[in-house]
Structures are given as structure tokens and as C-alpha cells.
Amino acid sequence: MSSPVIHPSFQDNVDFENAERGLVASLHTCLVNNEAGQIVWNNEDYNFLQGNCPSTVNPKLWRQGQLTRKQGLFEVTKGVYQVRGLDISNMTLVEGKTGVIVLDVLASTECAAAALGFYRAHRGHRSVQAVIYSHSHYDHFGGAQGVLSTAAGDQREIPIIAPAGFMEAVLKENIVAGPAMRRRAVFMFGGSLPIGPHAHVGCGLGMAASGGTTIIVPPNDIINETGDERMIDGVRIAFQMVPKTEAPCEINVFFPHQRALYIAECATHTMHNVITLRGAQVRDAKKWSKHLDETLDMYGFDSDVVFSGHHWPTWGHDNIIKFISDQRDLYGYMHDQTVRLMNKGMTGIEIAEQLQLPPALKQEWYAGEFYGCLSQNVKGIYQRYMTWFDGNPANIWKHPPKEEGKRYVECMGGVEVVIKKAKEFTDRGDLRFAATLLDHVVAAEPSNKRGQQQLASVYQRLGFSAENAVWRNFYLTAAQELGSESKGAPQSVIAINPQSTVEDWLDALSLQIDGPKACEISVQTIVINIPDEQTTWTLILRNGTLTYRSKAFRAAQSSGSADLMVTVSKSEMYDMVAKGNIDAAKKTGEGKMEKLTTLLELGNII
Numbered sequence: 001m002s003s004p005v006i007h008p009s010f011q012d013n014v015d016f017e018n019a020e021r022g023l024v025a026s027l028h029t030c031l032v033n034n035e036a037g038q039i040v041w042n043n044e045d046y047n048f049l050q051g052n053c054p055s056t057v058n059p060k061l062w063r064q065g066q067l068t069r070k071q072g073l074f075e076v077t078k079g080v081y082q083v084r085g086l087d088i089s090n091m092t093l094v095e096g097k098t099g100v101i102v103l104d105v106l107a108s109t110e111c112a113a114a115a116l117g118f119y120r121a122h123r124g125h126r127s128v129q130a131v132i133y134s135h136s137h138y139d140h141f142g143g144a145q146g147v148l149s150t151a152a153g154d155q156r157e158i159p160i161i162a163p164a165g166f167m168e169a170v171l172k173e174n175i176v177a178g179p180a181m182r183r184r185a186v187f188m189f190g191g192s193l194p195i196g197p198h199a200h201v202g203c204g205l206g207m208a209a210s211g212g213t214t215i216i217v218p219p220n221d222i223i224n225e226t227g228d229e230r231m232i233d234g235v236r237i238a239f240q241m242v243p244k245t246e247a248p249c250e251i252n253v254f255f256p257h258q259r260a261l262y263i264a265e266c267a268t269h270t271m272h273n274v275i276t277l278r279g280a281q282v283r284d285a286k287k288w289s290k291h292l293d294e295t296l297d298m299y300g301f302d303s304d305v306v307f308s309g310h311h312w313p314t315w316g317h318d319n320i321i322k323f324i325s326d327q328r329d330l331y332g333y334m335h336d337q338t339v340r341l342m343n344k345g346m347t348g349i350e351i352a353e354q355l356q357l358p359p360a361l362k363q364e365w366y367a368g369e370f371y372g373c374l375s376q377n378v379k380g381i382y383q384r385y386m387t388w389f390d391g392n393p394a395n396i397w398k399h400p401p402k403e404e405g406k407r408y409v410e411c412m413g414g415v416e417v418v419i420k421k422a423k424e425f426t427d428r429g430d431l432r433f434a435a436t437l438l439d440h441v442v443a444a445e446p447s448n449k450r451g452q453q454q455l456a457s458v459y460q461r462l463g464f465s466a467e468n469a470v471w472r473n474f475y476l477t478a479a480q481e482l483g484s485e486s487k488g489a490p491q492s493v494i495a496i497n498p499q500s501t502v503e504d505w506l507d508a509l510s511l512q513i514d515g516p517k518a519c520e521i522s523v524q525t526i527v528i529n530i531p532d533e534q535t536t537w538t539l540i541l542r543n544g545t546l547t548y549r550s551k552a553f554r555a556a557q558s559s560g561s562a563d564l565m566v567t568v569s570k571s572e573m574y575d576m577v578a579k580g581n582i583d584a585a586k587k588t589g590e591g592k593m594e595k596l597t598t599l600l601e602l603g604n605i606i
Contacts, residue, residue, distance in 0.1 A: 006362040010063070015269065015365055019067050019312040024122050026072035030085060032114045032210065040110050040212035043071050043085050045195040046202070054197045056464045061472065064270070064370045065202040068311065073122055076313050077305050080260050081123065083115040088206035089139040089309050091115045092262060094255060096233025099127040103253060103262060104134050104309050105143040108212025112143025129233040133162040133219060134264035135250035136169035140309055142214035159232065162219035163241060165249040170216060171500045173248060175508055177279055184278040190473030192480065199476055204270050204371030204469035205310045216499055223251055226294075240298060242266055242291040244284045246273075254299045261303040261320075266292060267327040269311040269365065271372040274334065275380025277470055282384040285377070289332030296324045323366065330367055333358060334374065338381040347390040348382030373468045405443030415441055419450055426458055434458050442482070456482040496578040502530065502537065502570065505577045506548045512603040515544035521602075524595045527565040529553060530573055538562070541599060564591035580606030 030043035046069045053062035071085020079095040091112065092103035100119075106112045120126065131148065133141045144160070186192055189208060193200040202208070221230075223239045230237045240252040246265040253262040265272065266288065275282045300306075306320050307313035314323045334355075341351045352375040361367040389395065398404060412418050418441050425434040435458045441451035456479040463475030496508045518541060526539040534553045539546060568576065572584035580600050586593060600606045 006359050007060075008363050008365045008368065010059070012365065015067055015312070018314065019070050021313075021315070022075035024073040024075055024081070025118075027086075027118065030071045032086065032110050032212070034110050034212055040108060041087060041114075041210040043069060043207065046207050048197055049201065056198050057201055058465055058467045058472075060368060060467045061201060061204075061370060061469055063365075064204060064368065064469070065207070067269070068202055068204075068206050070312075073119055074312075076307050077258055077260050080255065080258055080305075081119060082307065082313075083119055084312070085207075086115045086118070086210075087111045087139065087143070088203070088209040090307075090311075091119075091143075092307070092309075093119050093123075094235055094258070095123070095126065096129055096235045099129040099233055101130045101132065101232055101235060101237075102128055102147050103132045104140040105131060105147050106210065107139040107142045108210040108214055109143050109146035109149075110212035111210045112146030113149070114146075115143075116147050128158060130159040130161060130230075131217075132237075132253060133160070133166060134253065134262070134309060135163070135247035136166055136173065137247055137265075138170075138214055139209055140265075141170070141216065143212075144217040145213075145215045148217060157220065159221045159230070160217060160219045161221045161223060161230065163239075163243070163249040163251040164222050164224045165243070166222070167216075167218055169248040171497055171504055173280065175504065176511060181279045187474045187477045188276065188278040188470050190469075190477055193473065193476055199480075200473065202469055203473065205268065216497065218499060226298075238299075240291075240295060242295070243287075245288040245291050246283065248281075252295055252299070254303070256302070259302060259304040261295070261299045261306045263295065263306050263308050263324070265309050266295070267306070267324055267366075268308050268371075269368075270370040271330060271367055271374065271377070273372040273380075273470075274331070274377040275383065277376065277474060282380045284384075285331045285335035285381055289328050289330075289335065292324055292328035292331070296321065296328065300324050326361060326364055326367065330357070330361055333361070334377050335381055338378050339385065342382055342386065345391075347392075348379040348386070349390065351382060352376075352378040369468045371469060373471065401439075401443040402446075405440040408440040409444045415445060415448060415451065419454060422454060422458075426454075426461075431458050431462050435462065452482045456480075496574070498571075498574050498578070502533065502535070502573060503548075503550070505574065506537070506539070506546075509577050509599075509603045509605070510546040510548070512605070513541075513544065513546050514602050514604070517544075518546075518602050519544040521598065524599070525562045525564075526595055526599065527562040528573065529565070529567040530570055531567065532569050539599070541602075546599070546603075562591060563595045564589060564593060566590075566596070576600070577603075577605065 031039060032041040034040050049065045049069050053059045069085065074082050074084060076082055081093045083091045087106040089104060089106055091106055094101040094103065106115060128147055131144060189203050190200045223241065226241045228239045236256050238254040238256060242250045242252055250264050252264050252266060274285045300321055303320055305313050305315045306323065314320055337355055338351055355374065355378055357367060357374060409415055409418050418437055422434045422437040425437065435455065438451055438455035438458060441448055442455055445451065459475045459479040463472045466472040466475065496505050521541065523542045528537045528539065531553060535550045536553050537548055537550050539548045566585040567588040568584045575581040576585060582596055585596060
């Protein structure tokens with residue numbers, strides 16, 4: 001006899017009570033415009049979620065959407081407020097003696113300014129005394145300028161606090177695979193999907209990220225270790241370092257006098273991602289679990305409320321202990337059981353198909369797979385230890401999808417036979433295998449309309465039934481693309497940030513070099529002096545590879561054996577490698593200027 005399926009109860013309304021608790025006011029219209037009058041955030045688009053769940057959305061995901069769309073200013077505890085529903089993330093405001101400390105500043109300048117303005121409309125015009133970034137994901141720091149611009153009148157530099165390694169993580173986490181990750185992110189977050197019950201219903205963490213202006217404002221106060229404290233405007237603040245959990249660098253923030261624990265994104269009302277479908281390094285689930293245990297031990301028993309950068313708070317001693325303990329066990333169980341089964345010889349796919357959460361966790365809504373997913377997290381943990389290879393020698397040197405698809409279709413008797421078989425599996429309810437068959441058809445014959453249409457239909461059905469918002473968005477975006485004549489191509493140019501270092505810029509340039517074309521060019525050497533940095537960079541293009549090294553500026557007085565030597569400022573260097581502007585280099589260049597032009601052309605800069 002098979003075991004009964006365990007689900008959380010739809011009769012449990014505690015989340016709805018907590019999501020509305022402490023409401024001070026809601027926006028009459030939850031909409032934000034930029035200076036040009038363009039809408040960058042519109043929570044009103046999701047009002048359809050107030051109705052009954054249709055057949056096109058998994059009921060659990062519909063419930064999650066109903067909760068995450070709630071917007072307004074909320075009192076978390078005395079002196080601590082959150083603005084929720086004005087972006088994918090929350091803004092937290094902690095009141096001090098004279099002003100307010102802002103913890104996490106949303107994804108965009110426009111939404112951050114609107115959130116702070118909404119708070120002030122109900123709590124008075126309190127000056128911003130400090131800004132805290134909990135971690136290195138842009139939906140928690142991207143709106144800083146919208147908050148800091150209002151603090152300019154104070155005529156002083158306010159503390160901008162972040163964990164050690166913050167800027168490195170911000171600037172480097174996505175730089176290597178930035179274009180590919182941005183392409184994947186469109187699928188993961190459903191950015192191209194229309195909003196509605198047949199398409200986009202949120203992303204599990206929130207509704208969506210705002211489309212406004214994102215600016216990196218570097219921190220000026222760094223938290224280096226657990227136990228570091230600050231006293232700001234009469235507010236005592238304690239920090240816990242929790243790196244390599246949900247982000248490469250992250251901190252939890254405890255307010256002892258308010259007995260309030262901000263747990264960043266280490267524990268939210270969903271299973272989180274150990275590995276994301278947009279791409280990123282696999283997170284350390286074991287360390288995540290251990291950090292949560294440390295959080296529980298250090299702060300859990302002294303907290304009356306725990307809250308985060310997403311979703312709604314949890315109140316009450318017993319509820320807090322259970323919530324953090326369960327989240328700790330969630331990541332620990334996934335990790336330990338994946339490794340146990342891996343060491344018994346099972347592959348990641350096999351483990352993902354077999355492993356289930358403990359019954360007690362299955363019954364909790366906050367362990368639901370709305371954003372992260374057990375199946376993909378298990379595969380991520382396996383990948384962390386065992387790489388992409390599953391140990392089967394047949395998979396060492398497989399054909400790429402197009403060539404493999406052609407051979408599968410040939411073996412099965414042709415495209416029409418495969419499409420017919422796929423229809424049989426679809427009718428049988430085996431959508432997973434139907435998708436596999438049709439994927440071979442579309443890979444073998446990308447222009448086959450019947451194959452495209454049938455695969456799009458299968459993807460749509462898979463999306464409609466998905467509990468996980470990310471899976472839904474991926475399936476439905478793929479279905480949308482299959483029905484479109486023009487498919488969005490990934491950007492090929494890596495974004496170069498002006499606030500980064502010269503080495504970061506050259507890292508980005510080297511990743512864009514067209515190697516095969518560069519191999520046709522003889523060895524070339526370019527020396528770049530940057531006086532305001534007191535450094536000299538030597539760039540060597542050889543065997544299709546750009547190598548670069550630096551030394552003290554005064555050590556390089558002549559080009560020597562270089563093909564070209566130029567002297568530029570750091571800002572002129574940025575204009576050169578990011579925008580292809582070589583005017584400054586032309587004025588100081590000694591040697592063959594065409595070498596620089598060639599290099600930038602190979603890097604797709606000009």
C-alpha cells in the first residue's frame with residue numbers, strides 16, 4: 001500500500017493573519033512611475049489573485065500569490081516597520097531617537113523612494129541615519145539612491161553597512177556569465193510573460209522585480225565577523241555573518257532592545273534555492289543549516305519576532321523556535337540525504353526522483369516549493385560534489401541536442417511517428433516523457449510547426465500544474481517562445497560596471513575576446529599607464545587569449561618591446577573598454593594604434 005500524500009492544510013490561515021498583522025495603511029493605488037512617467041512597478045496588475053483559483057494555476061502557488069501581493073506599511077514591533085508589496089523584496093525601517101535606519105532598499109531607485117515616502121507620510125519626516133545591505137543580491141541594494149538622495153540635506157556621510165566581501169560579490173557574481181544568466185533570468189522570473197491566471201502569477205518570493213533604475217552605492221562600513229555591533233541613533237544593532245548561504249556574503253541583523261531578528265533571506269516562507277535555474281554557483285546547504293542553528297542559539301530565544309527581506313514576519317517565542325528549527329532541518333536534510341544516497345552510488349537525477357521531505361516539514365507552508373524546489377536542489381547538491389557527470393560512461397561524450405535529436409527521430413521511424421508517440425504519452429498524462437520526445441523533434445527540425453505547437457502545449461500544461469513559480473515561468477516562457485517567430489537572443493556583451501576595478505574591466509574584456517579570430521593575429525602587446533591609479537597594465541594577446549598584469553606606474557617609463565603604449569586616466573580607461581572610446585588613447589599613444597582598435601573589435605566593444 002502506498003503512503004498517503006501529505007500536504008499543508010488549506011484551512012490553516014495563520015499566514016494570512018500574519019501577512020495582514022500590523023497594517024498601518026495600504027496604498028490606494030500600488031503603482032510607481034519613473035521621471036519619464038513610465039510605470040516601473042504595478043502591483044495592481046495582480047488583483048486577479050483575489051479571486052478563486054482557476055484550473056490554470058496550482059492551488060498552492062495561487063495561495064502564495066495571494067499572500068505575496070499584499071501591500072502597505074506594516075508595524076513589525078514597536079519602532080520597526082516594513083513596506084511590503086512595492087517590489088519583489090521588503091524595505092525595513094527601524095526608528096531611532098531622531099531618524100530612521102533603512103534595512104534593505106528594494107531593487108530600484110524609484111520604488112525605494114516611493115516606499116520611504118509612503119513610510120514618512122504615516123510616521124513623519126524622519127531623516128535617514130543609516131542604510132544596511134543584508135546581502136549581495138540587487139533586490140536588496142539596487143534602490144539605495146532613492147533612499148540616500150533624501151538624506152543629502154543632512155550634509156554628512158551616513159553609514160552604509162554591508163558584510164565583508166559585499167562589493168566583490170556584487171561586481172563578480174554575475175560578471176563571468178552575465179549575458180547567459182540574464183537570458184535565463186527572463187525565463188526564471190517570467191519577465192516576458194503577460195500577467196494573469198494563464199501566465200505570470202508571481203515568482204514565489206514576491207510578484208516580480210521592479211523595472212526601475214538600479215544603482216550600486218558602495219558601503220562605507222563593513223561587518224567583518226559575527227558579534228560585531230553598532231550603535232546608531234540610539235539603536236543597538238548586532239550582526240551575524242552567514243556567508244555562502246542564500247548569497248555569497250550575507251548578514252542577519254538583531255535588534256536587542258526591540259527583540260527583533262531580521263533573518264535576511266536565510267529563512268523565508270518558501271523553500272529557497274540551493275541552485276537557481278538562472279545560473280549561479282551552488283550554495284552550501286550544509287553551511288546554510290549550520291548558520292541557521294547558530295542563529296537559533298544566538299538570537300532565537302531572545303526574539304519576539306523574526307522577519308526577512310521577503311514575505312511576512314513570524315511572532316511568538318514558540319513559533320519562532322519552530323520556524324528557524326524547521327528551516328535549519330530543511331537544508332540540513334536535503335544536504336545530508338543527498339550525500340548519503342550519492343555515496344550509495346545513486347546519481348543526482350535518481351536521488352531527486354526518490355527523496356522526499358520528512359512528513360513534519362511537508363505539512364508546513366514555509367517549506368513549500370514555491371521558489372526553490374527539492375528536485376533541483378538535490379541535483380545542485382549532487383553537482384557541488386560530483387560535477388555534471390553522473391558516472392555513466394555513455395554520458396561522457398554525448399552528441400549535442402540537434403545531432404542527438406536527429407538520431408533519436410531516425411531510430412523511432414521519423415518525425416511523424418515521434419509526434420504521434422508523444423501525443424499518446426500526453427493523453428496518458430505522462431507530460432514529462434512527452435516533452436522529452438518532442439524536444440528531440442524540435443532539436444532535430446527546429447522549423448517543424450507541429451512539433452513546436454505540441455511541445456508548447458505540453459509545456460503549458462506542465463506550467464499550469466507547477467507548484468513552483470520558477471518552473472511555471474520557465475515552462476510558460478518556453479511555450480511562448482515556441483509560438484514566436486522571433487526568439488530573444490542572449491546579450492553577448494558583458495556589462496562593465498564603472499565602480500569596479502581596472503582588473504575587473506580587463507577580466508570582462510578577456511571573456512569577450514573572439515578566440516578563433518584572435519588566433520589569426522600575431523602576438524601583440526599593449527602597455528597602458530594609469531597615473532591616477534599609479535599602475536601600469538601590460539596586455540598580451542597571444543594564442544587567442546588576452547593576458548594582463550600590473551606593476552607600479554613608475555617602473556614603466558617606455559614601451560620597450562610593446563606594440564603600443566598609451567597613458568589614460570581611470571575614467572578614460574573605462575570609456576575605452578566599456579564604450580570603445582579611444583580618443584584619450586590617441587592623444588598619448590606611442591606605437592601602432594590599430595593594435596588597440598583590433599583588440600576592442602575582438603572583444604565586441606567597437
